[in-house]
Amino acid sequence: MQNNSFSDKSRQYLQTLCETIPGRCVGSEGNRQATQFFKTTLEALGWQTRSSEFEAMDWQTRGAELIAEGLNFEVFSSPYSPGCDVKARLLDASTLQELEKLKMEDAIVLLHGEIAAEQLMPKNFVFYNPDHHQKIVSCLESGKPAAIITATGFNPELAGGVYPFPMIEDGDFDIPSVFMTEEEGERLLAYSGKVISLKSDAERIQGNGYNVAAIKGKSAEKRIVVTAHIDAKKGTPGAIDNATGVIVLLLLAEMLADYTGDTQVELVAFNGEDYYAVPGQMLYISENQGLFDQILLNINIDGAGYYEGISCFSLFSLPSGMETRVKAILSSQEHLTEGPEWPQGDHSIFVQFGRPAIAFTSKWFLDNMSTQRITHTPSDHPRIVNHQRLIEIAAAISQLIKAID
Numbered sequence: 001m002q003n004n005s006f007s008d009k010s011r012q013y014l015q016t017l018c019e020t021i022p023g024r025c026v027g028s029e030g031n032r033q034a035t036q037f038f039k040t041t042l043e044a045l046g047w048q049t050r051s052s053e054f055e056a057m058d059w060q061t062r063g064a065e066l067i068a069e070g071l072n073f074e075v076f077s078s079p080y081s082p083g084c085d086v087k088a089r090l091l092d093a094s095t096l097q098e099l100e101k102l103k104m105e106d107a108i109v110l111l112h113g114e115i116a117a118e119q120l121m122p123k124n125f126v127f128y129n130p131d132h133h134q135k136i137v138s139c140l141e142s143g144k145p146a147a148i149i150t151a152t153g154f155n156p157e158l159a160g161g162v163y164p165f166p167m168i169e170d171g172d173f174d175i176p177s178v179f180m181t182e183e184e185g186e187r188l189l190a191y192s193g194k195v196i197s198l199k200s201d202a203e204r205i206q207g208n209g210y211n212v213a214a215i216k217g218k219s220a221e222k223r224i225v226v227t228a229h230i231d232a233k234k235g236t237p238g239a240i241d242n243a244t245g246v247i248v249l250l251l252l253a254e255m256l257a258d259y260t261g262d263t264q265v266e267l268v269a270f271n272g273e274d275y276y277a278v279p280g281q282m283l284y285i286s287e288n289q290g291l292f293d294q295i296l297l298n299i300n301i302d303g304a305g306y307y308e309g310i311s312c313f314s315l316f317s318l319p320s321g322m323e324t325r326v327k328a329i330l331s332s333q334e335h336l337t338e339g340p341e342w343p344q345g346d347h348s349i350f351v352q353f354g355r356p357a358i359a360f361t362s363k364w365f366l367d368n369m370s371t372q373r374i375t376h377t378p379s380d381h382p383r384i385v386n387h388q389r390l391i392e393i394a395a396a397i398s399q400l401i402k403a404i405d
């Protein structure tokens with residue numbers, strides 16, 4: 001297969017995933033179209049596929065409105081929050097200590113400053129959930145406010161390049177909430193103690209989704225699992241995050257079309273990396289309970305193919321023999337360089353289960369993680385993709401797999 005042909009395929013895949021399909025957030029119709037597309041494409045390339053279904057809530061809003069003494073404030077419904085239409089006294093807190101002192105039942109609580117610096121980890125997110133997040137959540141749940149307003153800044157490492165970011169994005173948290181900029185929060189503080197009205201025209205919608213895995217090779221006792229999350233945040237085409245990862249899997253599937261090795265190669269479209277409940281990842285873990293020891297290596301692609309700069313690979317706990325072979329292959333590639341470990345991806349699941357992993361991404365995103373304004377925004381668009389980077393990564397992975405087998 002010529003490079004040109006891979007490049008055409010890559011473009012077609014990107015167009016399908018980001019333009020033909022209307023958004024790939026978990027629980028939505030577009031998300032199901034994307035997993036179906038992944039499955040049929042792999043089957044056409046001769047891979048045996050398996051889909052596993054899970055329940056997942058979709059969500060929509062028709063907007064939110066906040067009025068204090070006749071003045072309008074710009075607010076947005078927090079993703080996956082229930083809607084509300086309340087008139088109540090405004091209270092505020094900038095620290096957990098202040099929040100704990102509030103008698104907040106039936107009031108509207110404004111969280112601003114220090115307490116609103118980070119996006120709260122979802123209640124049921126098991127992989128990483130700091131104590132102070134859990135304390136804020138349980139304090140709010142026991143305090144029973146009618147609604148919550150969060151005034152947030154810019155924190156791309158935890159919330160992507162979105163400003164303001166929703167401090168609460170959790171379908172398992174049932175107190176209605178909205179979010180606003182720090183500037184609006186400052187302005188609203190003047191109305192603390194006064195009665196304000198807040199309306200968020202949002203609703204939760206029951207839905208489902210699928211993980212799709214494709215398999216080739218003889219022995220299930222030895223597996224190399226190559227993963228990319230197929231879901232995208234609401235409101236973004238999700239080109240770099242992470243249509244490009246899925247495209248690498250599809251290109252790799254074609255490069256390995258004749259693979260007959262002993263080691264089983266498993267290509268997995270994970271569904272839920274950018275969704276509060278990570279349902280696809282949780283399902284994969286439960287399906288592989290007791291089987292993680294079969295996995296020789298995980299290779300995860302997330303954030304690859306940015307048009308500026310080269311690609312990075314990061315190594316996580318590789319056994320020394322494998323590390324030498326992997327480095328010999330990857331370090332010789334012109335557009336690939338070794339980068340630092342980064343935890344914000346599905347490879348972390350395998351690392352937590354004691355399995356070695358390699359993560360591929362764009363060097364630019366690792367270098368600009370704390371300042372970039374692309375991830376999870378409309379700017380994560382097909383026009384910022386360099387298809388050559390995707391072909392290079394797929395070719396390198398194909399070479400790695402054959403060398404390890």
Ligand SMILES: [Zn+2]
Pocket residue numbers: 229241242273274302303
């Ligand atoms: Zn991602």
